[in-house]
Amino acid sequence: DSGVTQTPKHLITATGQRVTLRCSPRSGDLSVYWYQQSLDQGLQFLIQYYNGEERAKGNILERFSAQQFPDLHSELNLSSLELGDSALYFCASSVDGAMGGYTFGSGTRLTVV
Amino acid sequence: SQQGEEDPQALSIQEGENATMNCSYKTSINNLQWYRQNSGRGLVHLILIRSNEREKHSGRLRVTLDTSKKSSSLLITASRAADTASYFCATEANFGNEKLTFGTGTRLTIIP
Numbered sequence: 250d251s252g253v254t255q256t257p258k259h260l261i262t263a264t265g266q267r268v269t270l271r272c273s274p275r276s277g278d279l280s281v282y283w284y285q286q287s288l289d290q291g292l293q294f295l296i297q298y299y300n301g302e303e304r305a306k307g308n309i310l311e312r313f314s315a316q317q318f319p320d321l322h323s324e325l326n327l328s329s330l331e332l333g334d335s336a337l338y339f340c341a342s343s344v345d346g347a348m349g350g351y352t353f354g355s356g357t358r359l360t361v362v
Numbered sequence: 363s364q365q366g367e368e369d370p371q372a373l374s375i376q377e378g379e380n381a382t383m384n385c386s387y388k389t390s391i392n393n394l395q396w397y398r399q400n401s402g403r404g405l406v407h408l409i410l411i412r413s414n415e416r417e418k419h420s421g422r423l424r425v426t427l428d429t430s431k432k433s434s435s436l437l438i439t440a441s442r443a444a445d446t447a448s449y450f451c452a453t454e455a456n457f458g459n460e461k462l463t464f465g466t467g468t469r470l471t472i473i474p
Contacts, residue, residue: 251404282461292405292450292464305461339404346460350395350407358402 252276255340255354263362267328270357272340274321280304280343281323282351283315287336298323299345330361366451366465374471381438383468385451386431392454394427394434395462399448408436408449413456438470446472 252275262268274281283295294307298317309315312330317323327334337358341351366387375381387394393412397405411418411427411434418425424437438445448469452462 251406253404280460284464291466294461294463297461307461337402341405347395347454347462348393348410350410351405351462352407353397353404355404356402 251352253352253354259358261360270325272323274342275352278342282341283325284339285336335361368465368468372469377474383436385434387453390456392456395452396436397450441472443472443474
């Protein structure tokens with residue numbers, strides 16, 4: 250157990266639907282990062298939050314959004330899902346920035362059918 | 363887009379042998395990190411090397427960094443079956459962005 254909790258572990262949904270992925274960071278970590286891992290694109294950075302505020306944005310589609318709540322947990326919302334959104338979605342956390350390394354959760358495997 | 367490219371993409375060696383993986387990157391960095399990922403699971407942080415360091419050791423791991431060539435290597439000595447996994451390098455760019463950009467990974471298979 251890394252200390253970063255992601256739910257659900259698996260999700261199967263139809264095209265056009267909307268899903269919410271949840272992440273609880275390791276205790277004491279203020280930064281949360283979301284990554285998408287697919288076979289053809291590798292690990293792609295989506296977005297970072299620090300203590301409730303958006304800090305950096307990567308290759309995140311407009312159909313995707315995220316937020317970090319006062320208790321520091323974060324949610325990634327994916328809407329109007331397409332087959333190509335099928336991937337592993339990882340959340341990672343750190344105390345502050347990348348200098349100490351990230352702690353990753355076990356991921357949510359999203360399958361869009 | 364990927365910052366780093368790893369070489370080789372896949373590597374199979376006998377248990378007990380040493381495994382070397384290489385990573386090349388494009389921009390100036392604050393640090394470079396290596397992670398391990400067992401099939402379909404989360405990534406695990408292995409080691410971090412800062413841009414002003416040239417070599418670092420941690421147990422059976424040895425990492426080198428050549429900022430002039432924008433490259434790094436990860437050496438795993440005396441490999442074990444449990445080392446079978448994918449290995450990724452990740453870089454933190456030095457232009458004030460704290461995010462890590464991951465390479466494409468090397469799939470390492472240790473043959474018992």
